[in-house]
Amino acid sequence: MFIINQVTIEDVLELQRLGKQTFIETFSAYNSKEDMEQYLAASFNLEILKKEIENSNSTFYFAEDGQKKVGYLKINLGPAQSDIKDSDSLEIERIYVLKTYFGKKVGQLLYEKALTIAKELKLTYLWLGVWEKNERALQFYKKNGFVEFDQHQFVLGEDVQNDILMKLTL
Numbered sequence: 001m002f003i004i005n006q007v008t009i010e011d012v013l014e015l016q017r018l019g020k021q022t023f024i025e026t027f028s029a030y031n032s033k034e035d036m037e038q039y040l041a042a043s044f045n046l047e048i049l050k051k052e053i054e055n056s057n058s059t060f061y062f063a064e065d066g067q068k069k070v071g072y073l074k075i076n077l078g079p080a081q082s083d084i085k086d087s088d089s090l091e092i093e094r095i096y097v098l099k100t101y102f103g104k105k106v107g108q109l110l111y112e113k114a115l116t117i118a119k120e121l122k123l124t125y126l127w128l129g130v131w132e133k134n135e136r137a138l139q140f141y142k143k144n145g146f147v148e149f150d151q152h153q154f155v156l157g158e159d160v161q162n163d164i165l166m167k168l169t170l
């Protein structure tokens with residue numbers, strides 16, 4: 001039985017640890033060590049994470065199995081969104097689950113949290129960007145009704161990659 005809890009500033013170290021571990025598990029097989037290190041140092045820096053937690057337009061949630069944090073979600077509203085900054089949309093910036101917990105619907109639970117928030121706020125749509133080679137995630141979002149509407153570039157270290165932008169209209 002997994003539960004969802006909002007991440008607070010006291011959780012920043014745990015968020016950093018889980019963020020780095022899940023990012024490494026997901027992408028290290030596809031990218032150079034240098035690019036990974038550069039990205040991890042820039043994006044999972046404690047000061048940056050603290051600012052993101054404190055941003056009133058961004059929220060992080062942990063999925064927990066007892067005491068253990070097994071996945072997390074980051075959502076952005078309004079100006080905190082990384083690309084489209086519509087006031088009637090919600091961006092799912094990250095859903096990351098520990099590899100040993102894949103396939104147990106933890107990702108689904110985190111996604112449904114984002115969906116519930118978007119509905120409560122009476123928003124028009126949810127959107128997100130996924131790396132074009134991330135088959136598992138693409139399939140996961142398609143299964144939940146998301147459709148491709150655009151593409152944009154994502155820089156990992158020195159490597160410029162292509163993200164598929166997907167949306168779900170409510």
Ligand SMILES: CC(C)(COP(=O)(O)OP(=O)(O)OC[C@H]1O[C@@H](n2cnc3c(N)ncnc32)[C@H](O)[C@@H]1OP(=O)(O)O)[C@@H](O)C(=O)NCCC(=O)NCCS
Binds near residue numbers: 106
């Ligand atoms: C994508 C992710 C969030 C899904 O979480 P999860 O807890 O495994 O999800 P669920 O158990 O609810 O669903 C698994 C779904 O993944 C997809 N999937 C699983 N294995 C797959 C495979 N080998 N190939 C393609 N799709 C696959 C299917 O859609 C599957 O749904 P189904 O079981 O109904 O067929 C998780 O795999 C993850 O954290 N991946 C690494 C991080 C990432 O890529 N995040 C997305 C980018 S922001």
